Amino acid sequence: MPDRTLDIDLDHRRGGFSLKGAATLPLTGVTGIAGPNGAGKTSLLRAVAGLDRTRGNTIRFDSETWQAGPSFLPAYRRRAVLVFQDSRLFTHLSVTGNLDYASRRAPPGGHGPDRAELIDLLQLAPLMTRRTADLSGGERQRVALARALSARPRLLLLDEAFSALDASFRQNLLPALRERLAHWQLPALMVSHSAREMAVMADHVLPVENGQIGALCERDAWLAGSEGGSKAGDEPGAVLTGRITGHDARLHLTDLRIGEHRIALPGLTELAIGSEARLYVPARDVTLAVDAVDGLSVQNRLPGTVAAITDRRDTAWCDVELEVATQRLCARITRAAAEALVLKPGDTVIALIKSASLAPRQD
Amino acid sequence: MSESLPAILLTVQLALVTTLILFVIGTPLAWWLATTRTRFKPVIEAVTALPLVLPPTVIGFYLLILFNPGSAIGGLWVRLTGDTLAFSFSGLVIASVIYSLPFMVQPLQTAFERVGRGPLDAAASLGASPLDAFISVVIPLSLRGFITAGVLSFIHTVGEFGVVLMVGGNIPGRTRVVSIALYDHVETLDYAAAHALALGLVAASLSVLVAVFLINRRYPVHAG
Numbered sequence: 001m002p003d004r005t006l007d008i009d010l011d012h013r014r015g016g017f018s019l020k021g022a023a024t025l026p027l028t029g030v031t032g033i034a035g036p037n038g039a040g041k042t043s044l045l046r047a048v049a050g051l052d053r054t055r056g057n058t059i060r061f062d063s064e065t066w067q068a069g070p071s072f073l074p075a076y077r078r079r080a081v082l083v084f085q086d087s088r089l090f091t092h093l094s095v096t097g098n099l100d101y102a103s104r105r106a107p108p109g110g111h112g113p114d115r116a117e118l119i120d121l122l123q124l125a126p127l128m129t130r131r132t133a134d135l136s137g138g139e140r141q142r143v144a145l146a147r148a149l150s151a152r153p154r155l156l157l158l159d160e161a162f163s164a165l166d167a168s169f170r171q172n173l174l175p176a177l178r179e180r181l182a183h184w185q186l187p188a189l190m191v192s193h194s195a196r197e198m199a200v201m202a203d204h205v206l207p208v209e210n211g212q213i214g215a216l217c218e219r220d221a222w223l224a225g226s227e228g229g230s231k232a233g234d235e236p237g238a239v240l241t242g243r244i245t246g247h248d249a250r251l252h253l254t255d256l257r258i259g260e261h262r263i264a265l266p267g268l269t270e271l272a273i274g275s276e277a278r279l280y281v282p283a284r285d286v287t288l289a290v291d292a293v294d295g296l297s298v299q300n301r302l303p304g305t306v307a308a309i310t311d312r313r314d315t316a317w318c319d320v321e322l323e324v325a326t327q328r329l330c331a332r333i334t335r336a337a338a339e340a341l342v343l344k345p346g347d348t349v350i351a352l353i354k355s356a357s358l359a360p361r362q363d
Numbered sequence: 364m365s366e367s368l369p370a371i372l373l374t375v376q377l378a379l380v381t382t383l384i385l386f387v388i389g390t391p392l393a394w395w396l397a398t399t400r401t402r403f404k405p406v407i408e409a410v411t412a413l414p415l416v417l418p419p420t421v422i423g424f425y426l427l428i429l430f431n432p433g434s435a436i437g438g439l440w441v442r443l444t445g446d447t448l449a450f451s452f453s454g455l456v457i458a459s460v461i462y463s464l465p466f467m468v469q470p471l472q473t474a475f476e477r478v479g480r481g482p483l484d485a486a487a488s489l490g491a492s493p494l495d496a497f498i499s500v501v502i503p504l505s506l507r508g509f510i511t512a513g514v515l516s517f518i519h520t521v522g523e524f525g526v527v528l529m530v531g532g533n534i535p536g537r538t539r540v541v542s543i544a545l546y547d548h549v550e551t552l553d554y555a556a557a558h559a560l561a562l563g564l565v566a567a568s569l570s571v572l573v574a575v576f577l578i579n580r581r582y583p584v585h586a587g
Binding site: 049050051074075076077079080081082084086088089090091092101102105106147148151 | 481482484485486487488489490491492493495496499500503504
């Protein structure tokens with residue numbers, strides 16, 4: 001565990017809804033908060049932001065007590081800025097006015113995002129003089145994100161803050177935002193329904209289900225479905241990290257080196273040659289072969305070793321965890337196929353990755 | 364018309380002072396009513412709305428008794444200012460504030476409720492204190508409500524009669540407002556002067572109301 005942590009212990013009840021449980025979250029990088037609708041993810045963010053003052057909650061940010069017993073630090077003194085799912089821009093102010101509103105209340109000087117950087121990151125230049133009422137949902141989310149960052153928060157709280165962005169914009173924004181957050185040393189909690197967003201943004205994942213906070217897990221373990229929460233269990237996947245080695249302009253493919261292997265993928269042409277890319281590979285888009293196969297449309301093949309096989313009870317599926325060039329990959333195949341191939345841990349297999357699974361698309 | 368001028372000036376002065384005081388009292392009261400979760404909210408709302416339904420003479424009667432120098436409040440006022448509340452301009456202002464209170468509070472409360480918690484939460488999260496958020500977010504977003512409340516309070520004060528007659532009497536230059544002067548003109552069968560005043564009031568009130576409804580066409584506000 002890192003030194004600086006956010007400790008939460010919630011006993012939140014309002015109407016028929018309750019949210020309970022405790023967790024210690026690292027104040028570095030991005031912590032994803034995952035769970036089905038109505039599980040209590042937004043309530044968790046609101047409690048941390050200081051917008052819900054429920055007795056029984058205890059929240060400590062590093063060495064500061066934000067809430068414990070009767071003591072309560074009001075939201076405006078926490079600098080834990082929430083980006084609302086519905087943006088909540090101030091309709092009486094222009095886009096510039098909304099950003100000014102936040103930056104005027106930000107602490108002076110110091111380390112943090114500046115205006116030019118945010119305009120560039122979120123491509124706000126054409127929006128700056130617009131009225132907020134005339135913006136589209138995606139434009140509003142971009143402005144809301146810039147407004148939150150203009151307040152120079154100590155903790156950024158993202159409540160499905162990317163859901164209205166169009167897929168290609170999001171595809172480019174998320175890695176850039178992650179890099180910027182690290183540069184500003186700004187920790188974030190991110191509620192998301194998208195395993196893909198978790199894969200690209202999160203370092204850890206905190207599952208929340210039925211009003212109960214689960215155990216914090218590593219992102220890769222959560223994605224593989226071996227830990228925490230029904231979402232990843234239903235839709236497992238894995239993150240592959242590779243280095244961009246070149247672009248093929250004619251075929252619109254990008255060459256990627258993973259360990260000593262090479263694969264070519266579409267939809268990554270914005271990434272600089274030499275940069276590192278994190279790619280989410282859903283388990284259902286990975287096929288396995290025990291021998292080299294010819295005549296397949298699937299071009300990307302990575303040799304690997306079977307690490308574990310997890311049966312998905314009461315379904316036709318099982319998830320196969322693979323070790324590929326010291327990284328993890330997850331494949332969802334039918335149990336019938338696993339039996340026919342006589343797969344067992346330690347077997348050498350070839351993972352076939354459908355290129356299309358890595359292209360930008362709507363989650 | 365010239366003999367009506369002091370009454371007109373006095374009326375405008377009374378309505379302006381009353382409206383300003385109502386902004387100061389009505390804004391926090393309306394904000395509290397819009398945000399409170401207490402069980403007693405309906406009771407407070409009913410008390411606030413009472414001047415709408417009571418005959419003005421009832422309010423005037425009770426105020427007259429309160430303003431009596433022999434009563435606690437009336438006596439205190441005499442000791443503090445050397446003047447009586449009854450049959451004075453100050454007494455008229457207090458009576459008008461009470462009489463017009465619902466015309467200030469209800470449009471403001473409706474406007475505040477329409478703003479809702481969303482923008483306030485956003486402002487708080489961005490570092491705005493509650494007072495800061497009220498000034499920088501709630502007031503601009505409720506501007507129509509403030510305009511409606513101010514205008515309605517003003518013209519309602521101009522139009523009052525019963526309370527003024529009970530509390531203020533009919534002292535030229537001191538408590539004789541337009542509505543009382545009009546009554547006087549009719550009593551003395553000076554129909555020409557009565558016509559001028561009545562028509563003037565109708566025209567002024569109508570033009571102000573038309574302006575308010577034009578402003579609020581898209582966002583109707585319940586004025587009680």
